[in-house]
Amino acid sequence: MFTPSQADVRRFFCGAYDLGRRGLPLEPLQALAYEWIRQHPEYHAELADLEGALRTMANIDPARDNPFLHLSMHLSISEQCSIDQPSGIRQAVELLAARRGSLHAAHHEVMECLGRMLWESQRSGRPPDGLAYVAEVQRRATAG
Incomplete structure (x- = not known):
């Protein structure tokens, strides 16, 4: 199992942003990341500065979204849906x-x-409860 470091994650997203905005070829995961990045222009300045992103890894501002965590969650949800794992998440x-x-x-x-x-x-x-997770998404999808 691949477990990227915080720096690896920042390098990945900054790299995907750099390649995408320059119109260069992207690997499939980079292309997916770039599509989510494009939908978050508020993160572009931070993603354009890899060295700054690496310098600020230890600075946690609870009043501000972490763009790398946010984009990682978009990718995680996209991947979950692509393989329907946990079962039922795609629907x-x-x-x-x-x-x-x-x-x-x-x-x-x-x-x-x-x-x-x-x-x-x-x-x-305990391990993550995928059934409860899917059930909560389903509740939101069907709530009146």
């Missing part, structure tokens, strides 16, 4: 996207569910 995200009229908006809601599942797993010391 739940598709339903939520149809309900919200936007895959991007749906992803942002799914991020809340994913974050909660991971937090509960860490807090309890």
Whole structure:
């Protein structure tokens, strides 16, 4: 299993942004990342400065989104949907996207569910509960 470091993640997203904005060829995962990056222009300045991104790794500002975490969650959800793992996540995200009229908006809601599942797993010391995660996304997709 590949476990990238925080610096690896920052290099990946900054590299994908650099290649994409210059119109250079992208690997499939870079292309997916670049599509999510394009939808987040508020992150472009930070992604354009790899050295700055690496320097600020230890600076955590709770009042501000971490663009690397945010984009990583978009990629995680995209990958989960592509392989339908946990089972049912693809359909739940598709339903939520149809309900919200936007895959991007749906992803942002799914991020809340994913974050909660991971937090509960860490807090309890148990494996992540994929069934509860999918159920929460389904609830959001079908709520009145």
